[in-house]
Amino acid sequence: MEFSGKTIAITGGARGIGNAIAHTICRLGGHVVIADLSGAAEAAAALQAEGYSAEGHVVDVTKSDVVDAFIDGVVQARGAIDGFVANAAYANSNAMLDHSDDEWRGVMSVNLDGVFYSVRAAGRHMTKAGAGAIVIISSIAGVKAVRPELHAAYDVSKAAVAHMARVVGVEWAKTGVRVNAVGPGYTETEMLKSVGIEHPEVVEKWLEDMPSGALLQPPEVANVVAFLLSPLSSAINGQLVMADGGYSSF
Numbered sequence: 001m002e003f004s005g006k007t008i009a010i011t012g013g014a015r016g017i018g019n020a021i022a023h024t025i026c027r028l029g030g031h032v033v034i035a036d037l038s039g040a041a042e043a044a045a046a047l048q049a050e051g052y053s054a055e056g057h058v059v060d061v062t063k064s065d066v067v068d069a070f071i072d073g074v075v076q077a078r079g080a081i082d083g084f085v086a087n088a089a090y091a092n093s094n095a096m097l098d099h100s101d102d103e104w105r106g107v108m109s110v111n112l113d114g115v116f117y118s119v120r121a122a123g124r125h126m127t128k129a130g131a132g133a134i135v136i137i138s139s140i141a142g143v144k145a146v147r148p149e150l151h152a153a154y155d156v157s158k159a160a161v162a163h164m165a166r167v168v169g170v171e172w173a174k175t176g177v178r179v180n181a182v183g184p185g186y187t188e189t190e191m192l193k194s195v196g197i198e199h200p201e202v203v204e205k206w207l208e209d210m211p212s213g214a215l216l217q218p219p220e221v222a223n224v225v226a227f228l229l230s231p232l233s234s235a236i237n238g239q240l241v242m243a244d245g246g247y248s249s250f
Protein backbone atom coordinates (compact mmCIF):
# COMPACT_ATOMS: atom_id res chain seq x y z
CA MET A 1 0.00 0.00 0.00
CA GLU A 2 1.26 3.44 -0.76
CA PHE A 3 -0.35 6.85 -1.23
CA SER A 4 2.38 9.07 -2.68
CA GLY A 5 0.85 11.85 -4.78
CA LYS A 6 -2.58 11.14 -3.28
CA THR A 7 -4.73 13.51 -1.25
CA ILE A 8 -6.89 11.98 1.45
CA ALA A 9 -9.36 14.06 3.52
CA ILE A 10 -10.56 12.83 6.92
CA THR A 11 -13.36 14.34 9.00
CA GLY A 12 -12.85 14.14 12.74
CA GLY A 13 -9.14 13.59 12.07
CA ALA A 14 -7.82 15.64 14.99
CA ARG A 15 -7.94 12.75 17.46
CA GLY A 16 -8.86 9.10 18.03
CA ILE A 17 -9.43 6.76 15.10
CA GLY A 18 -9.47 9.63 12.58
CA ASN A 19 -6.07 10.79 13.76
CA ALA A 20 -4.69 7.25 13.54
CA ILE A 21 -5.97 7.10 9.95
CA ALA A 22 -4.17 10.40 9.25
CA HIS A 23 -0.90 8.98 10.66
CA THR A 24 -1.23 5.76 8.68
CA ILE A 25 -1.89 7.54 5.38
CA CYS A 26 1.03 9.93 6.04
CA ARG A 27 3.38 7.04 6.80
CA LEU A 28 2.33 5.53 3.48
CA GLY A 29 3.31 8.73 1.67
CA GLY A 30 -0.04 10.48 1.22
CA HIS A 31 -1.03 14.10 1.80
CA VAL A 32 -3.62 14.28 4.57
CA VAL A 33 -6.29 16.95 4.98
CA ILE A 34 -7.77 16.93 8.47
CA ALA A 35 -11.22 18.47 8.97
CA ASP A 36 -12.45 18.83 12.53
CA LEU A 37 -14.48 21.07 14.81
CA SER A 38 -11.35 21.70 16.86
CA GLY A 39 -7.70 20.69 16.98
CA ALA A 40 -7.27 20.27 13.21
CA ALA A 41 -4.39 22.76 12.86
CA GLU A 42 -2.57 21.27 15.88
CA ALA A 43 -3.00 17.73 14.57
CA ALA A 44 -1.67 18.75 11.16
CA ALA A 45 1.26 20.58 12.79
CA ALA A 46 2.14 17.42 14.75
CA LEU A 47 2.24 15.43 11.50
CA GLN A 48 4.33 18.11 9.79
CA ALA A 49 6.76 18.04 12.73
CA GLU A 50 7.29 14.33 11.96
CA GLY A 51 8.12 15.29 8.36
CA TYR A 52 4.76 14.38 6.88
CA SER A 53 2.55 16.30 4.45
CA ALA A 54 -0.64 17.45 6.19
CA GLU A 55 -3.00 20.40 6.62
CA GLY A 56 -5.83 21.10 9.03
CA HIS A 57 -9.17 22.92 8.61
CA VAL A 58 -11.95 23.87 10.99
CA VAL A 59 -15.06 22.18 9.58
CA ASP A 60 -18.43 21.45 11.17
CA VAL A 61 -19.85 18.52 9.20
CA THR A 62 -23.40 19.48 10.17
CA LYS A 63 -23.23 22.54 7.89
CA SER A 64 -23.68 21.50 4.28
CA ASP A 65 -22.37 24.80 2.84
CA VAL A 66 -19.24 24.58 5.03
CA VAL A 67 -18.63 20.99 3.94
CA ASP A 68 -19.09 21.85 0.25
CA ALA A 69 -16.67 24.79 0.54
CA PHE A 70 -14.13 22.60 2.36
CA ILE A 71 -14.16 19.82 -0.26
CA ASP A 72 -14.17 22.31 -3.17
CA GLY A 73 -11.17 24.02 -1.53
CA VAL A 74 -9.27 20.73 -1.25
CA VAL A 75 -9.83 19.98 -4.93
CA GLN A 76 -8.89 23.52 -5.95
CA ALA A 77 -5.66 23.44 -3.94
CA ARG A 78 -4.59 19.87 -4.66
CA GLY A 79 -6.10 19.23 -8.10
CA ALA A 80 -8.10 16.21 -6.87
CA ILE A 81 -9.45 14.38 -3.87
CA ASP A 82 -8.32 10.77 -4.13
CA GLY A 83 -9.70 9.45 -0.87
CA PHE A 84 -12.22 10.58 1.69
CA VAL A 85 -12.99 9.22 5.16
CA ALA A 86 -16.30 10.19 6.80
CA ASN A 87 -15.23 9.57 10.39
CA ALA A 88 -16.59 12.48 12.50
CA ALA A 89 -19.28 11.33 14.93
CA TYR A 90 -20.19 11.30 18.60
CA ALA A 91 -21.94 8.87 20.90
CA ASN A 92 -24.83 9.89 23.11
CA SER A 93 -25.61 7.92 26.25
CA ASN A 94 -29.25 7.35 27.11
CA ALA A 95 -32.09 4.85 27.10
CA MET A 96 -34.49 5.11 24.14
CA LEU A 97 -37.40 6.38 26.25
CA ASP A 98 -35.20 9.15 27.63
CA HIS A 99 -34.06 10.46 24.24
CA SER A 100 -35.36 14.00 23.75
CA ASP A 101 -36.10 15.25 20.25
CA ASP A 102 -32.99 17.42 20.50
CA GLU A 103 -30.76 14.54 21.58
CA TRP A 104 -31.95 12.39 18.65
CA ARG A 105 -31.56 15.26 16.14
CA GLY A 106 -28.15 16.23 17.51
CA VAL A 107 -26.76 12.73 16.95
CA MET A 108 -28.36 12.44 13.52
CA SER A 109 -27.10 15.85 12.43
CA VAL A 110 -23.44 14.86 12.99
CA ASN A 111 -23.45 11.08 12.46
CA LEU A 112 -25.89 10.88 9.54
CA ASP A 113 -26.45 14.31 7.95
CA GLY A 114 -22.73 15.09 8.29
CA VAL A 115 -21.82 11.86 6.50
CA PHE A 116 -24.38 12.57 3.78
CA TYR A 117 -23.11 16.12 3.18
CA SER A 118 -19.48 15.11 3.08
CA VAL A 119 -19.86 11.92 1.00
CA ARG A 120 -22.01 13.87 -1.47
CA ALA A 121 -19.45 16.68 -1.68
CA ALA A 122 -16.48 14.31 -2.18
CA GLY A 123 -18.49 12.12 -4.55
CA ARG A 124 -19.33 15.05 -6.84
CA HIS A 125 -15.63 15.55 -7.58
CA MET A 126 -14.64 11.88 -7.61
CA THR A 127 -17.40 10.75 -9.98
CA LYS A 128 -16.48 13.59 -12.35
CA ALA A 129 -12.78 12.63 -12.16
CA GLY A 130 -13.65 8.94 -12.63
CA ALA A 131 -11.62 7.78 -9.63
CA GLY A 132 -11.64 7.78 -5.85
CA ALA A 133 -12.34 5.75 -2.75
CA ILE A 134 -14.58 6.67 0.16
CA VAL A 135 -14.69 5.00 3.57
CA ILE A 136 -17.51 5.71 6.01
CA ILE A 137 -16.92 4.82 9.66
CA SER A 138 -19.83 2.78 11.02
CA SER A 139 -19.65 0.65 14.20
CA ILE A 140 -20.41 -2.67 15.86
CA ALA A 141 -23.36 -0.66 17.24
CA GLY A 142 -24.71 -0.48 13.67
CA VAL A 143 -25.00 -4.26 13.28
CA LYS A 144 -26.01 -5.57 16.72
CA ALA A 145 -27.37 -4.33 20.03
CA VAL A 146 -24.25 -3.70 22.10
CA ARG A 147 -24.16 -3.90 25.88
CA PRO A 148 -24.32 -2.62 28.56
CA GLU A 149 -24.42 1.02 27.44
CA LEU A 150 -27.54 2.47 25.80
CA HIS A 151 -27.53 4.95 22.93
CA ALA A 152 -30.28 4.14 20.42
CA ALA A 153 -29.72 7.28 18.35
CA TYR A 154 -26.02 6.47 17.91
CA ASP A 155 -26.79 2.84 17.01
CA VAL A 156 -29.38 3.79 14.38
CA SER A 157 -27.08 6.45 12.87
CA LYS A 158 -24.29 3.87 12.52
CA ALA A 159 -26.61 1.34 10.83
CA ALA A 160 -27.78 4.07 8.45
CA VAL A 161 -24.29 5.08 7.30
CA ALA A 162 -23.32 1.43 6.69
CA HIS A 163 -26.31 1.19 4.37
CA MET A 164 -25.28 4.45 2.69
CA ALA A 165 -22.02 2.72 1.69
CA ARG A 166 -23.96 -0.15 0.07
CA VAL A 167 -26.37 2.07 -1.83
CA VAL A 168 -23.87 4.68 -2.97
CA GLY A 169 -21.13 2.12 -3.66
CA VAL A 170 -23.45 0.42 -6.13
CA GLU A 171 -24.74 3.74 -7.55
CA TRP A 172 -21.22 5.01 -8.34
CA ALA A 173 -19.54 1.70 -9.24
CA LYS A 174 -19.38 2.39 -13.00
CA THR A 175 -17.78 5.81 -12.39
CA GLY A 176 -14.65 4.27 -10.88
CA VAL A 177 -15.50 5.40 -7.36
CA ARG A 178 -15.76 2.84 -4.55
CA VAL A 179 -17.63 3.42 -1.29
CA ASN A 180 -17.23 1.12 1.71
CA ALA A 181 -17.90 1.28 5.43
CA VAL A 182 -15.73 0.08 8.31
CA GLY A 183 -17.29 -1.14 11.55
CA PRO A 184 -14.85 -0.77 14.44
CA GLY A 185 -15.29 -2.63 17.71
CA TYR A 186 -14.52 -0.99 21.07
CA THR A 187 -11.38 1.06 20.40
CA GLU A 188 -9.50 3.01 23.06
CA THR A 189 -10.27 6.67 22.28
CA GLU A 190 -11.83 9.68 24.02
CA MET A 191 -15.22 8.55 22.71
CA LEU A 192 -15.26 5.59 25.08
CA LYS A 193 -15.34 8.04 28.00
CA SER A 194 -18.86 9.08 27.03
CA VAL A 195 -20.03 5.45 26.93
CA GLY A 196 -18.44 4.13 30.11
CA ILE A 197 -14.71 3.28 29.92
CA GLU A 198 -14.25 4.87 33.36
CA HIS A 199 -16.64 2.30 34.90
CA PRO A 200 -14.97 -1.10 35.48
CA GLU A 201 -18.30 -2.99 35.34
CA VAL A 202 -18.95 -1.60 31.85
CA VAL A 203 -15.47 -2.47 30.59
CA GLU A 204 -15.85 -5.97 32.05
CA LYS A 205 -18.90 -6.56 29.82
CA TRP A 206 -17.08 -5.21 26.75
CA LEU A 207 -14.13 -7.52 27.33
CA GLU A 208 -16.44 -10.50 27.91
CA ASP A 209 -17.95 -9.86 24.48
CA MET A 210 -14.60 -9.36 22.71
CA PRO A 211 -13.31 -12.80 21.62
CA SER A 212 -9.72 -11.65 22.21
CA GLY A 213 -10.60 -10.23 25.64
CA ALA A 214 -8.97 -6.92 24.70
CA LEU A 215 -10.01 -3.53 23.38
CA LEU A 216 -8.74 -2.44 19.96
CA GLN A 217 -6.19 0.33 19.39
CA PRO A 218 -6.85 3.10 16.83
CA PRO A 219 -4.01 2.07 14.43
CA GLU A 220 -5.57 -1.38 14.05
CA VAL A 221 -8.73 0.21 12.67
CA ALA A 222 -6.72 2.70 10.61
CA ASN A 223 -4.93 -0.13 8.76
CA VAL A 224 -8.27 -1.50 7.54
CA VAL A 225 -9.36 1.96 6.39
CA ALA A 226 -6.08 2.48 4.52
CA PHE A 227 -6.54 -0.87 2.76
CA LEU A 228 -10.04 0.13 1.63
CA LEU A 229 -8.73 3.47 0.35
CA SER A 230 -5.98 1.74 -1.63
CA PRO A 231 -6.21 -0.03 -5.01
CA LEU A 232 -5.37 -3.31 -3.22
CA SER A 233 -9.07 -3.46 -2.29
CA SER A 234 -10.34 -2.85 -5.85
CA ALA A 235 -12.65 -5.89 -5.56
CA ILE A 236 -14.39 -4.52 -2.45
CA ASN A 237 -17.24 -2.06 -2.97
CA GLY A 238 -20.52 -1.32 -1.20
CA GLN A 239 -19.49 -3.37 1.83
CA LEU A 240 -19.42 -2.97 5.57
CA VAL A 241 -16.06 -4.41 6.65
CA MET A 242 -15.93 -5.14 10.36
CA ALA A 243 -12.71 -4.17 12.17
CA ASP A 244 -13.93 -5.50 15.49
CA GLY A 245 -11.67 -8.40 16.46
CA GLY A 246 -14.60 -10.77 15.94
CA TYR A 247 -17.05 -8.99 18.27
CA SER A 248 -19.90 -9.19 15.74
CA SER A 249 -19.26 -12.91 15.16
CA PHE A 250 -19.51 -13.77 18.86
Ligand SMILES: NC(=O)c1ccc[n+]([C@@H]2O[C@H](COP(=O)([O-])OP(=O)(O)OC[C@H]3O[C@@H](n4cnc5c(N)ncnc54)[C@H](O)[C@@H]3O)[C@@H](O)[C@H]2O)c1
Nearest residue numbers: 012016017037060061087088089137139184186187189191
Ligand atom coordinates in the same frame (compact mmCIF):
# COMPACT_ATOMS: atom_id res chain seq x y z
N1 LIG B 1 -13.96 4.35 19.77
C1 LIG B 1 -14.74 3.32 19.53
O1 LIG B 1 -14.81 2.36 20.29
C2 LIG B 1 -15.57 3.28 18.26
C3 LIG B 1 -16.25 2.09 17.98
C4 LIG B 1 -16.99 2.01 16.82
C5 LIG B 1 -17.06 3.08 15.96
N2 LIG B 1 -16.39 4.24 16.26
C6 LIG B 1 -16.48 5.33 15.30
O2 LIG B 1 -15.18 5.77 14.94
C7 LIG B 1 -15.23 7.16 14.59
C8 LIG B 1 -14.18 7.92 15.37
O3 LIG B 1 -14.47 7.78 16.75
P1 LIG B 1 -13.39 8.03 17.91
O4 LIG B 1 -13.54 6.93 18.87
O5 LIG B 1 -12.07 8.31 17.30
O6 LIG B 1 -14.03 9.35 18.55
P2 LIG B 1 -13.39 10.68 19.13
O7 LIG B 1 -14.46 11.30 19.92
O8 LIG B 1 -12.07 10.41 19.75
O9 LIG B 1 -13.12 11.55 17.80
C9 LIG B 1 -14.18 12.07 17.04
C10 LIG B 1 -13.69 13.31 16.32
O10 LIG B 1 -14.81 13.83 15.55
C11 LIG B 1 -14.82 15.24 15.72
N3 LIG B 1 -16.17 15.77 15.48
C12 LIG B 1 -17.27 15.60 16.26
N4 LIG B 1 -18.30 16.31 15.77
C13 LIG B 1 -17.85 16.93 14.65
C14 LIG B 1 -18.44 17.81 13.71
N5 LIG B 1 -19.72 18.24 13.84
N6 LIG B 1 -17.69 18.26 12.67
C15 LIG B 1 -16.39 17.88 12.55
N7 LIG B 1 -15.77 17.06 13.43
C16 LIG B 1 -16.49 16.59 14.47
C17 LIG B 1 -14.36 15.46 17.16
O11 LIG B 1 -13.93 16.80 17.35
C18 LIG B 1 -13.25 14.43 17.28
O12 LIG B 1 -11.99 14.93 16.88
C19 LIG B 1 -16.66 7.61 14.86
O13 LIG B 1 -17.39 7.56 13.64
C20 LIG B 1 -17.18 6.57 15.82
O14 LIG B 1 -18.58 6.45 15.77
C21 LIG B 1 -15.64 4.37 17.40
